[in-house]
Amino acid sequence: MIELPIYQKHREISIPEDIKPLLYGDAKILIAFSGGKDSVALVLYMLELGIAKERIELHHHEVDGRGVDLFDWACTPSYCQAFADAFELPLIFSWRQGGILREMNRENEGLQDVYYEENGAMDIFNEQGNLVHLPSKKGSSTRKKFPAVAADLRTRWCSSIAKIDVLSRLVNNRFKSGNLLILTGERREESKVRSKYKSHEKYRSWTKKRNAWQWRAVIDFTEKQVWELYEKYKVQPHPCYELGWSRCSCQTCIFSSPNTWASIHELSPEKIEMIAKEEKKIDHTLYHKITIWDKVGKGTSFIKSANLKRWKSEALGRFVSPIFVDKWVMPDGGFSPEASGSV
Numbered sequence: 001m002i003e004l005p006i007y008q009k010h011r012e013i014s015i016p017e018d019i020k021p022l023l024y025g026d027a028k029i030l031i032a033f034s035g036g037k038d039s040v041a042l043v044l045y046m047l048e049l050g051i052a053k054e055r056i057e058l059h060h061h062e063v064d065g066r067g068v069d070l071f072d073w074a075c076t077p078s079y080c081q082a083f084a085d086a087f088e089l090p091l092i093f094s095w096r097q098g099g100i101l102r103e104m105n106r107e108n109e110g111l112q113d114v115y116y117e118e119n120g121a122m123d124i125f126n127e128q129g130n131l132v133h134l135p136s137k138k139g140s141s142t143r144k145k146f147p148a149v150a151a152d153l154r155t156r157w158c159s160s161i162a163k164i165d166v167l168s169r170l171v172n173n174r175f176k177s178g179n180l181l182i183l184t185g186e187r188r189e190e191s192k193v194r195s196k197y198k199s200h201e202k203y204r205s206w207t208k209k210r211n212a213w214q215w216r217a218v219i220d221f222t223e224k225q226v227w228e229l230y231e232k233y234k235v236q237p238h239p240c241y242e243l244g245w246s247r248c249s250c251q252t253c254i255f256s257s258p259n260t261w262a263s264i265h266e267l268s269p270e271k272i273e274m275i276a277k278e279e280k281k282i283d284h285t286l287y288h289k290i291t292i293w294d295k296v297g298k299g300t301s302f303i304k305s306a307n308l309k310r311w312k313s314e315a316l317g318r319f320v321s322p323i324f325v326d327k328w329v330m331p332d333g334g335f336s337p338e339a340s341g342s343v
C-alpha cells in the first residue's frame with residue numbers, strides 16, 4: 001500500500017490501472033520537463049510515490065532550437081540543469097534546429113532536423129555532449145506564418161514542431177523496445193481544452209515491442225496541490241513565477257494576455273521589436289488584424305519593482321540561485337489569473 005501523498009487530503013488522485021504495471025514494474029520513466037511548475041510537480045510526485053531515481057530521466061526541449069533567442073526564457077535551460085543536478089537526475093536536452101522562429105520563416109524546404117544530447121546531465125554552457133542528429137525528410141513547402149492562437153495543434157504548430165514531435169523522434173530513436181512511461185504535465189484545471197484530456201493513453205509511437213504509454217500524472221492536481229509540493233521540498237520556482245507569470249512556458253507565448261505582453265515589453269523590449277519585425281517581414285500578424293504593438297498597448301505590466309530588481313538578470317541570463325531554499329515563499333505569479341501559457 002502506497003502512503004498517501006499530501007494532495008490526497010484535497011482530492012483522491014488515482015493511478016490508472018493500465019499505468020500501475022509500468023509504474024511499479026521496470027518501465028523507464030521519461031518526464032517532459034519544461035522547468036514550469038507542473039513538470040516540477042511530476043518529478044516531486046514520482047519521488048513521493050517512492051519511484052527510484054535510476055528509473056527517471058528528464059527531457060527538456062529548447063524551443064528556440066539553439067538559434068535566435070526569441071520564444072524561450074533565457075534562463076530556462078540553466079534552471080532545468082540546476083534542478084536536475086539538485087535532485088541528481090539525468091537531463092537530456094533536445095531541439096529542432098532553429099526552433100519556432102526558423103519554422104515560422106520556412107520557405108520551399110522541409111522541416112529542420114532534430115538533435116539531442118545523450119547521457120544527460122551535461123552543462124550546455126560549457127560543453128556539447130554526445131550529440132545525436134536526426135535528419136528530417138526533405139521537402140519543399142512554405143510556412144511564413146505565426147502559429148495560430150488556437151487549440152488545434154495542426155494550426156497552433158509551435159507545440160508540435162518544437163516539443164511534441166521532438167520528443168517523439170527521440171523516443172523512436174532511443175527506445176526501440178521495452179516498457180516506457182512518458183509523463184507530461186497538463187492539468188484539467190488549466191483550461192477547458194485540457195479538462196477533456198485523457199489521463200493516459202498509448203503513446204503515439206506505441207508498438208508491440210515499444211510498450212510506451214503517455215501518462216498525464218498530475219492531470220487532476222489543483223494549483224494549490226502543485227505549490228504544496230514545492231513548499232514541502234523547498235524548491236525555488238523558475239524566475240518567471242517570481243516576476244508574476246502564472247504559467248512558465250515560452251516567455252513570448254502566443255497565448256499571453258495583454259498585461260503579460262506589456263510585462264514582456266518591460267522586461268525584454270527587444271523581443272517585442274523582433275516580433276514586430278517578423279510581422280512585417282512575413283506580412284502576417286500574430287493576432288487577427290492587430291499588431292503586436294497594439295497588443296502590448298492594451299495591457300499594463302504586472303511586474304513589481306522589487307521583483308524586477310531581484311530577478312531580471314537571472315531570468316534573462318543564467319539561473320544561479322540555489323534550487324533549495326531555507327524558507328519557501330509563494331512566488332508572485334502563484335494563483336495569478338493572467339494568461340501566459342498555452343490552452
Ligand code: SF4
Nearest residue numbers: 158249250253254342
Ligand atoms: S508555450 Fe505557447 S508559444 Fe510556446 S510552444 Fe506552447 S503554445 Fe507555442
